[in-house]
Each structure stands twice: as C-alpha cells, then as structure tokens.
Amino acid sequence: MDKVSFFSIVKNYKAVFLDSYGVLKNHQGLIEGVVDTIKLIRDEGIELRVLTNDASRSQVQQVQMFEDLGLRGLEEKEIITSGMLARQFLELKIKTGKFAYLGTENSANYIMKNGLTGIPISDVDIENSSDVAAFVFLDDEGFDWHRDINRTINFLRRNNLPIIVANSDKYYPISRDDVAVAIGGISRLCESVLNQKFIRFGKPDSQMFMFAYDDINETGNFGKSDILMVGDTLHTDILGGNKFGLKTLLVLSGNTRAKHAEVKINSTGIIPDYIADSILE
Amino acid sequence: MDKVSFFSIVKNYKAVFLDSYGVLKNHQGLIEGVVDTIKLIRDEGIELRVLTNDASRSQVQQVQMFEDLGLRGLEEKEIITSGMLARQFLELKIKTGKFAYLGTENSANYIMKNGLTGIPISDVDIENSSDVAAFVFLDDEGFDWHRDINRTINFLRRNNLPIIVANSDKYYPISRDDVAVAIGGISRLCESVLNQKFIRFGKPDSQMFMFAYDDINETGNFGKSDILMVGDTLHTDILGGNKFGLKTLLVLSGNTRAKHAEVKINSTGIIPDYIADSILE
Amino acid sequence: MDKVSFFSIVKNYKAVFLDSYGVLKNHQGLIEGVVDTIKLIRDEGIELRVLTNDASRSQVQQVQMFEDLGLRGLEEKEIITSGMLARQFLELKIKTGKFAYLGTENSANYIMKNGLTGIPISDVDIENSSDVAAFVFLDDEGFDWHRDINRTINFLRRNNLPIIVANSDKYYPISRDDVAVAIGGISRLCESVLNQKFIRFGKPDSQMFMFAYDDINETGNFGKSDILMVGDTLHTDILGGNKFGLKTLLVLSGNTRAKHAEVKINSTGIIPDYIADSILE
Amino acid sequence: MDKVSFFSIVKNYKAVFLDSYGVLKNHQGLIEGVVDTIKLIRDEGIELRVLTNDASRSQVQQVQMFEDLGLRGLEEKEIITSGMLARQFLELKIKTGKFAYLGTENSANYIMKNGLTGIPISDVDIENSSDVAAFVFLDDEGFDWHRDINRTINFLRRNNLPIIVANSDKYYPISRDDVAVAIGGISRLCESVLNQKFIRFGKPDSQMFMFAYDDINETGNFGKSDILMVGDTLHTDILGGNKFGLKTLLVLSGNTRAKHAEVKINSTGIIPDYIADSILE
Incomplete structure (x- = not known):
C-alpha cells in the first residue's frame, strides 16, 4: 500500500x-x-x-496534560476517554450506591458522581459487602498488586x-x-480465574466511536463518510474505525513501525484505507 | 432474583x-x-x-415471515437485522465492485445494492480474483460446506x-x-485456520443497539433510560443491552430455561435487571 | 540462528x-x-x-503409501500415527461396545478392534443411542459436512x-x-458450539513422543538426550519435541519457509536447537 | 453416576x-x-x-510437610511435582548457564542443579542479559508483583x-x-501481553502421568490398566488421567462438591470412571 500525506487526505x-x-x-x-x-x-x-483508551485521567486532566506538553487550546469536550464510557454505564445502570474498584483514587473520583461512592477493594469488607x-x-x-488482585478475585467469587x-x-x-501491563x-x-467475561470499554469497541460520533452531531451534521479515524494501532484504532464505517488512516509514528506495517496488515487482515508516516505532513 | 410481570415493567x-x-x-x-x-x-x-441476528432475510421478508406466522402489522422499519449492519458497512467502506460470499443468493441480493455485485465463492476464480x-x-x-469452506479459506489466504x-x-x-451451526x-x-479475526456484526455488539437507538431517535426523542431490551439469551441480548446502557429483561420462553437461569447468571456474571416468564403477561 | 547440515548433526x-x-x-x-x-x-x-498427525491410514497403509512414492523399506513399527493413540485410548478406556465417528470407513476400521464396533454418525439413531x-x-x-457436522453436534448435546x-x-x-480443513x-x-474441550491426540502433545520413546526402548536403551526430533512446523514438531526434552531440528523444506523462519521463531518463542534447509545434506 | 466406595475400587x-x-x-x-x-x-x-501441580517445594520438603500434618512414612520417590518436570526440562535442554525466574529462592534452588544458576528477575540487568x-x-x-511482572514482560520482549x-x-x-492466583x-x-505460548508443566498434561508411570515401572511391571488415578478436579486430575488411559476416580472432598458434580461433568464432558465421597471409605 502506498503511503500518503496526512495533510492531503484530511482536507x-x-x-x-x-x-x-x-x-x-x-x-x-x-x-x-x-x-x-x-x-x-x-x-x-x-x-x-x-x-483514548485511558481511564486514569478526567477530560480536564487530559487537557492539562497536553498543555503541559506544549499543546494548548484543546477543549475539554474534544477529549473522549474510555473512562467516560464506564462513567456513563454506571450512571445509566447503577445510579446510586457503592462501587468497588482497582485503581487510583483520582481515577475513581472521576466516575464517582451523582450519588455513587467508590471504595477501593482494599477497604471492602469481603465478608459483608452487600452494599x-x-x-x-x-x-x-494505586493498589498492591499481589494483595488486591487476589482480594478482587475473592470478592467477585462471593458477589x-x-x-x-x-x-x-x-x-x-x-x-x-518498554511497556507496562494495563x-x-x-x-x-x-x-x-473466574471464568467470566466482564464488560469492557474502549477501542476497538463501537461504543467509543459512537460516543464521539453522537458528540459532534450535537452541534453539527456529520455522516460517517465525513470522518477520518487516525491511529497507530491496527487492532484498536483501525479495526474499530473500520467496523464503525469510518475511513481509517494508519500512522507509523507509534506502535506500528514502517518495516512491520505490511506484514501486520497481511497477517491480521485489518486494512486501513490509508497509511502515512505521521500527521506531520 | 424474583420474577416480574413483563406487562407491569414495560409500561x-x-x-x-x-x-x-x-x-x-x-x-x-x-x-x-x-x-x-x-x-x-x-x-x-x-x-x-x-x-435479530439474522442475515438470511431482508426486512420485507422478515415482516412477511411474521405475517405468515400470524403476527400482522409489523412495519419494515421495526425490524433490525445484523444483515443490515453488514450492508451498511459495504456501503460505507467498499461502495463499488464485487464481494465474494458464503450464503444463499437471496441473502446476497439484500446487500448487493448501489454498485456492488455479489459472487458466490464457488464462482470465484481463485487464481485471478483481484476484482x-x-x-x-x-x-x-446455499453452498457445499466441504468444497466451499475449503475454497473460502484458500481464497482468503491469497487475498x-x-x-x-x-x-x-x-x-x-x-x-x-436441536440446533444448527450458523x-x-x-x-x-x-x-x-487463518489465524485472523474478522469483522462481526450482531448482538451483543453495541452497533446493533446503536442502529436501533439512532433509528427511533430519527422521529422521536429517546434517552437510553427510556428503553427496555427484552431477550432470551444472556450473552447476546442481555450482555449487549447492559453494555449499551439499556435496562434489560430476560424471558424464560426460549434459550434460557427457568431451572438454569440462576446458575447461568451466576456463572457468566451477565445480570439482567428483570426476569419474566415470557412477554405474555 | 545459523543453519547446519542435517547429516553432521544426526550422527x-x-x-x-x-x-x-x-x-x-x-x-x-x-x-x-x-x-x-x-x-x-x-x-x-x-x-x-x-x-505423523494422521488418523486416515493404518501403519500398513502408511508403509504402502511411502512405497508407492518410491521410499521402500520402512517398517510398520517405524510409523507412529495419532490414530494409534486414539486406538490405544479406546482399548484402555472403552474396551467394548460401539463408538460413533466422523470420518471414512477405512479410518474407522483401523481402530475398530477387539470388541469395538464403529458406526458412522449418519447411521446413528440420535433419539435412541444409549449403546x-x-x-x-x-x-x-467420508461424510456430508453440512448434514453430519450438525448431526454430530446434536448427538453430542444429548449424550x-x-x-x-x-x-x-x-x-x-x-x-x-492450498490447504484443507482437517x-x-x-x-x-x-x-x-458445545462449549466443551475434547480429548485430542497428536503432536505437540507429549503422548505422541512418549509413544515413540517407549517403542524404541522396547528393544533398545535410549535416553531423551539420545534423540533428535526433526520437523517443518514450529507449533507441532518443535514445540512438542522441546517440551518432551528432545533436541529439535527445524527443516525449511515444508511449512516454515526460509524467509519467515526467524520472524516465526521470534514471534512464537518456539526455538529449535538447530535449523537446516532439509534432511538432504 | 452412582457413587462407589474407594476401598472397594482401589483393591x-x-x-x-x-x-x-x-x-x-x-x-x-x-x-x-x-x-x-x-x-x-x-x-x-x-x-x-x-x-501435585506444585513447584514451590522439593520432594523432601513435600514429605516433611505431610509429616508435619501428621502423615508419616511417605517416601521422597512417592512424590511427583510439576517442578520436577521443569527441572528435567532444564537438565535436558539447557544444561548450563543462567536461568531467570519469578518465584521464591527456595523454589529456584530446587531446579538450580548441575551447572545451572538461577537469578531472580529483579536482579537481571535487562539491557545486558545475553548470559x-x-x-x-x-x-x-518471592517477588513484587507490580514491578517484577512488568520487568519479566520487558525482559522477554528483548530476549x-x-x-x-x-x-x-x-x-x-x-x-x-478463598483462592490465590498461582x-x-x-x-x-x-x-x-507477549502473544506467545510458553511451555507448561503439570496435570492435565500427559507428561506428569508419564513421569509417574515410568517411575513405578523402574522396579515393577505396570500396565496402564493396572493404575487408578484419584483426584478432586475434573480438568486436571480426571482429564489428564483419562487421556493417559488410566481409570479415574473423582472424589468429592475437594474442589468438586457433591451438588455440582453432575452439572460439571455434563457441561465439561470430562467423565470419571468412578465417583466417591472421599478416599476415607
């Protein structure tokens, strides 16, 4: 697949x-x-x-982080995180009461609104947690992996x-x-261990794209063919964008390096509409 | 979980x-x-x-099927099939040209619109199929399983x-x-065999629910909390409805029988908001 | 990894x-x-x-096949097939009665010994098959894929x-x-479909290697370090040989082609002790 | 399936x-x-x-543990652990040099024989670990889960x-x-994370059974039909025993409780030859 200029495509x-x-x-x-x-x-x-598949920071914190890095002027509403989907789920399905969590207090604060209270798994009384x-x-x-992963499993076995x-x-x-386990x-x-499937939020799931799509259509009038999805990872950004019906552009400035792009595309069958070195030209 | 009356809930x-x-x-x-x-x-x-996760019939054919069974008055627009999502994908991402397929000619006709032509895998020239x-x-x-599944695999290995x-x-x-392999x-x-993941449409994927949600909001004004999803299968209807943020009601008139419901809910962790025997009372 | 000469190693x-x-x-x-x-x-x-992972031919038929191809002098006892392990399992665990099967009559005849009778799934009375x-x-x-795969599933759901x-x-x-589904x-x-795991025989499972190992030790005195396993496929021959504790040699005359060998070894983590072009030199 | 007396069967x-x-x-x-x-x-x-699927204790330590619990007279050779298979693998395939590990120093000492040296992942210089x-x-x-699991992944990505x-x-x-993650x-x-499959030792893999089988045949003369495998877990003890060709007896004194036994057997398709409450009668 020939490479294109991002500038020429995005227009x-x-x-x-x-x-x-x-x-x-x-x-x-x-x-x-x-x-x-x-x-x-x-x-x-x-x-x-x-x-972004990130639930560790709120939209405000994301905007601040970009500003600290030197990119000013992003607006809060322009950031869509997988954490927002988790928060929306709780608002719609749980509404009030307590949720237990693995993570930092900061990440919990963000979804801890409107009558919901978060409690770290380390503070849950496993024998008496019907609330x-x-x-x-x-x-x-934000937690001790050894103690709290085991604690989570035993809590979920009981409830x-x-x-x-x-x-x-x-x-x-x-x-x-280097990478770190997310x-x-x-x-x-x-x-x-539990032999269950949890409810997951984030790309490539359609819901992330739908959230962004609905959002821009609050004030505008966009069809799916009006939107270009740009990402560096085939199985999240490109697969998700393709499935949602967007045109997709793979950049080689991140996860997928130039020399592996073709092999990865062939072996996964996840095919971007375009490939560019980066969004810089 | 106590059982409820569908009538009392749906209101x-x-x-x-x-x-x-x-x-x-x-x-x-x-x-x-x-x-x-x-x-x-x-x-x-x-x-x-x-x-419905069904790509074998068009909306018109679904309406006709229900009429033949004795349920009159369903409208075409009230039926949403996973086949419609496949058709939408082709419209957005492929637009023109040929697509090869495994299935009946009838199922292909339904998605074969707007410049797209379907060709059964048995008619594809595997050595020369760049079109x-x-x-x-x-x-x-609509096909010979032994011959055409192998043919499909060898076609996809080349392309x-x-x-x-x-x-x-x-x-x-x-x-x-009895069941049949779908x-x-x-x-x-x-x-x-190919060691790939294809793009799949149908419940529990959010896209199916989004399609219906967008559709009723064309003429109305519905939030997610205004909608009840009713199904007989935990890992499609209930999981998908839950994830999309709808209230969910499991009926015991199909796949999930009364005596297994609680065990299945516990072992899968897929929890409906309500359980009812059927939609009949 | 540098390539070696098979001749120099095998000695x-x-x-x-x-x-x-x-x-x-x-x-x-x-x-x-x-x-x-x-x-x-x-x-x-x-x-x-x-x-060989092959249950379609008996040892005698394998020897004959090699002879027909021009390789004379292989002895029956020198051929070890995954079908022999299936046969051994039936001898040890079932002993007498009927077994139903998907396959050719020839493949069934080979394991149909000592009081066991095979019956193709197409001949099984699904409603009355307690025998x-x-x-x-x-x-x-040896069977109609569409009819008999579905029939197998419905038989196994009942029994x-x-x-x-x-x-x-x-x-x-x-x-x-080209390949064919095995x-x-x-x-x-x-x-x-059944959400079960069956009992599988064949490389890379240790049992195949154990069978061969026990067999040569019937008349000889071989330790694991005395044996070289040679194969063309990383995830059957080499993985199985490594796990059993044999030295392993990957040949590039089959499944794993020279230009992909290094990438495959790195991405799978299945590492042969040696690599050679073939067993021809 | 009717329950039997262990005493009457084992004889x-x-x-x-x-x-x-x-x-x-x-x-x-x-x-x-x-x-x-x-x-x-x-x-x-x-x-x-x-x-036993346990690599944390040597045979000597296992014997000592049983003695401390009040069961005297087990001999070292009567204990077969999955750790012994790992040790055998290193002896056959690696022989000399260093191996890195996640675990306690005690567990490493046991497999650290004959020219092999173990080094905990926390002590490995990831940038310079060709030895x-x-x-x-x-x-x-024996390790910090957060730091050392991530460290292990980054080490294995490089090597x-x-x-x-x-x-x-x-x-x-x-x-x-309660359970703990093993x-x-x-x-x-x-x-x-690495998208690889490692070499695993332990039941239900045939190798564990083969090790025991070969061991008793060092001094005796046992066929597979002379041996009864007894365990409390369907997918390790019973599946492994069945596949190896042994007769199997499920006890209800551990993992598989009486009220779930039949459902589990039906849903997994792993069928013991016998079921008994325990080995106590």
Missing part, C-alpha cells in the same frame, strides 16, 4: 478522530510538529476529537454484580522499548 | 427492543399470545423494534481484503432439542 | 524422529533425495521413527460420553498454495 | 496415583482418616504416587529464549472460600 473530511499515544505524543512527550498540525486542522474548519453494587477495573496503579473494565488495553508503552490486562487475568 | 418505558427467536417465536411458530402483547405495546404508545473487494459470511445455507460476518451467532435452534460458527472455523 | 544421535509431511514428502510426492538420507540413517545404525460409548473425530472425508480427536491438526497442505479443525468448531 | 488396581490437595489434605490440614487409608493401600501392596538461557515461572511468591511454567494451575485454594495464572497474563 477531504469534515471531522477527524485522533488517537492520542503514537499520534499526538510518544514516550518522549509531544511529537514535534503536532502543534502546527492541530492549527492546520482548526484553520481548515475540521472538527476534531481525541479518542456494593458494581466493580470497576480502573487503573493499574454477583456488574463488572466493568474502564480501559480494555492489555498494556501501554512507557518508553521506546488494567485491561489485569482484568483478563481475573476473567481467566 | 415504565417509552420504547422496547425485542429479540425475535425465544421472545416472539420459537421452533413451533409464533408463541401463543404474542399478538395480544404487541397490541398492548402499541396501545400504550410504546415504540417497538425487533433486533473482489470484500468477503462476506452471510448464511449457513488481503475486508472480511465481514453478517451474523455472529455460532448456532441457532431448529427444534426443541454462519458465525463457520466464520470462526475459518478464523481459526 | 551425534542414537535415534531420530521424523515428521512426515514437509520432511519426507510434500504435495508433489517424495522429496527428491530422501531415499539416500534414509539409507544414511540406516547405515549409521540410527534408530528411526516417523511421527454408543464414545465418539471419535477421525478424518475430514455425555468420551469424545476424542484422532488428529489435532486444524488443516493440512494439499498443494503448494478433522482437528472440524472438532474445534464442534467444541465451540 | 482392583496394582497402583494408585493420588492428587494432593482435596484428596489427602485441604485448607484445614490433613483430611481426617487419610492416615488409615494410606495404611490400607500399603497393606494391600498397592504402589502409591502423589501427583540468561531460559526463563522459569516458578511460584507466585528470545525458552520460557517454561513450572505449575500450570491458574489458582489454588487457600481457605474454604504462577500459572501470572504466566497466562504474560502470554497474553
């Missing part, structure tokens, strides 16, 4: 959905030149959303309640060479 | 989504009394959609193109005791 | 286990030169066994009995480019 | 293989009466082996070497109601 669309890691930033910080690309997108009047109405896998930090995973990724990059990976370990 | 909702098999009909035909229930739903002014732009798993009938599954169910009931099951066999 | 071992397809023969027939290699092995006094004591997946030929798979391979090569692939489709 | 066999947890002991200690049963087995002249020849998942204790799992169990019981569960999390 044909009324909206663009961007993955965060590997597209806008990497382990070293903001990808150099991204500020100019965002300016170009704005100058062209193209609607923008950032779609807990749901369990949420939120973040890979039959909705279990949701606020970020379905198995792992995430932390440097050029809460989605930890949730799979628990699924395997 | 609290502005719309109801019904699974077809196990809710409206079973292997013997229409479930007796369903005609009165549909009348009640209409009399209450509740919006109705039937959501084929997509492959669709449509139906478990890298979007592969979609128009009905993700592994199997479907054909009598009180095209979703055949697609999994091919995935296993 | 260090007292016994050699050879895979059949991709090592001795390919889709065109016997690999040219193999007759000389077998002669060399015999001249060196190295014990030889052929280990059937086991089910065997034998071969991908709780030992189910064995006489060849665990998902598919097998039939020409340079009975191991069909068994997985049935497992997926 | 028909020349050897008996016993699982440890759920058969001989439980979370409270030795199962009361087991001492008499072992005496009966010895008085009858029946050969005995204990087969490490294998990786072993040994035990769920292509044999990876073995010395205990394939996902979890183990620690009290009447090293087999942690290894699966790593497999899922």
